[in-house]
Amino acid sequence: MQPVRPLLNDIRQLAEGATFPEKVLPLLEEAYRLLEAGKVAQAREAAMSAVFALVADPTYVEGDHDLVWLLRASLVSLPEPNLLEEARLLLEEAAARYQGRNQWGEPLPEWERYNSAASRAWRLRRLAEGEERVIESAVMVHRYLDDVIDALLDLLADCEERRRRQRIVTIIGALRLHLK
Amino acid sequence: MNRAVLFIRDLEALTEERAVFPERVEPLLERAREEAQWRPSWEGHIIALAAAYALSRDPVFAGGDEELAWAIRASFTHIPPTGLIDRIIRIFEEEVRRYEGQYDRFGRPAPEWERYQDALNRALRLRRQAEGEDAYAGIVEFHRDLDEVIDALIKLLVEEESREKRDNIAGIVGALRLNLK
Numbered sequence: 348m349q350p351v352r353p354l355l356n357d358i359r360q361l362a363e364g365a366t367f368p369e370k371v372l373p374l375l376e377e378a379y380r381l382l383e384a385g386k387v388a389q390a391r392e393a394a395m396s397a398v399f400a401l402v403a404d405p406t407y408v409e410g411d412h413d414l415v416w417l418l419r420a421s422l423v424s425l426p427e428p429n430l431l432e433e434a435r436l437l438l439e440e441a442a443a444r445y446q447g448r449n450q451w452g453e454p455l456p457e458w459e460r461y462n463s464a465a466s467r468a469w470r471l472r473r474l475a476e477g478e479e480r481v482i483e484s485a486v487m488v489h490r491y492l493d494d495v496i497d498a499l500l501d502l503l504a505d506c507e508e509r510r511r512r513q514r515i516v517t518i519i520g521a522l523r524l525h526l527k
Numbered sequence: 528m529n530r531a532v533l534f535i536r537d538l539e540a541l542t543e544e545r546a547v548f549p550e551r552v553e554p555l556l557e558r559a560r561e562e563a564q565w566r567p568s569w570e571g572h573i574i575a576l577a578a579a580y581a582l583s584r585d586p587v588f589a590g591g592d593e594e595l596a597w598a599i600r601a602s603f604t605h606i607p608p609t610g611l612i613d614r615i616i617r618i619f620e621e622e623v624r625r626y627e628g629q630y631d632r633f634g635r636p637a638p639e640w641e642r643y644q645d646a647l648n649r650a651l652r653l654r655r656q657a658e659g660e661d662a663y664a665g666i667v668e669f670h671r672d673l674d675e676v677i678d679a680l681i682k683l684l685v686e687e688e689s690r691e692k693r694d695n696i697a698g699i700v701g702a703l704r705l706n707l708k
Binding site: 388395396399402403408415418419422493496497500501503504507509512513516519520526 | 573576577580583591596599600603678681682684685686688690693694696697700701704707
């Protein structure tokens with residue numbers, strides 16, 4: 348499943364900076380309309396038409412970082428909720444191991460890293476379960492998924508038990524398929 | 528050789544082999560080729576993306592096509608710096624040596640040896656491309672090699688018992704993944 352509404356939100360934001368938004372906005376409106384009607388695949392196609400109209404806009408035609416990220420993020424699909432839940436549990440468990448404070452009374456950096464990734468996995472899971480407003484942007488979906496994978500890779504280096512590493516690597520492999 | 532050129536090659540192959548109306552795509556590909564030949568990748572890439580979009584509207588591809596999606600996806604891949612690829616080559620060479628001469632009960636090389644030898648070959652090809660050699664027929668092939676190299680490094684993270692080495696490998700995987708984003 349590809350998150351369409353977050354993608355439309357990103358396109359709308361970029362269209363605000365376009366020189367000729369009138370070439371993009373009708374396609375975007377059509378995409379929203381199709382989405383509301385439950386025609387997800389057609390909504391996505393209309394969204395991609397809007398993206399390519401943006402690519403041709405004078406503001407973006409020379410190359411634009413935000414637009415590249417948007418194109419890239421449009422290819423991300425959401426993992427199944429169960430897989431995200433497994434990732435979240437692993438990260439939460441890792442965060443629990445690093446509970447406590449450093450000498451300046453701040454949380455440990457490992458705790459912050461794993462805790463932040465666990466809450467990103469949780470939001471991704473809720474999005475995958477259909478709660479569309481939980482992440483409003485496709486670029487953020489891409490970033491969250493990427494951060495969850497990064498934190499699991501850190502955990503892989505961090506983990507001394509081979510069997511556990513094997514489990515983590517299976518989850519990483521499955522999550523990476525969604526970024527491909 | 529920039530990545531736009533590799534992307535254009537994939538689009539050319541898809542257009543030539545399958546498009547119902549290649550005449551709608553070919554002029555864009557021609558322009559993309561001209562741009563990519565003279566300038567670094569972005570402008571060639573943008574026109575190639577427009578060609579990809581034209582292709583996605585062709586009757587053959589309009590229902591959604593996996594190969595076309597892969598080509599678009601792979602077009603965002605960057606070529607990693609040669610220094611990074613060299614570090615990976617050294618890691619895989621070490622692993623290949625470790626499993627050299629080990630065979631399973633049917634007399635075949637150990638699967639670990641095959642895995643790391645395969646990853647080493649891919650890393651060597653990536654380095655040749657990064658050094659300017661024309662080593663790939665298309666960007667999808669390039670993307671796949673990069674992805675397989677990352678997969679092999681991740682498997683090594685499971686096998687490696689030394690924490691210091693795992694940290695080193697995880698750092699390399701992180702750096703390589705930036706090129707896939």
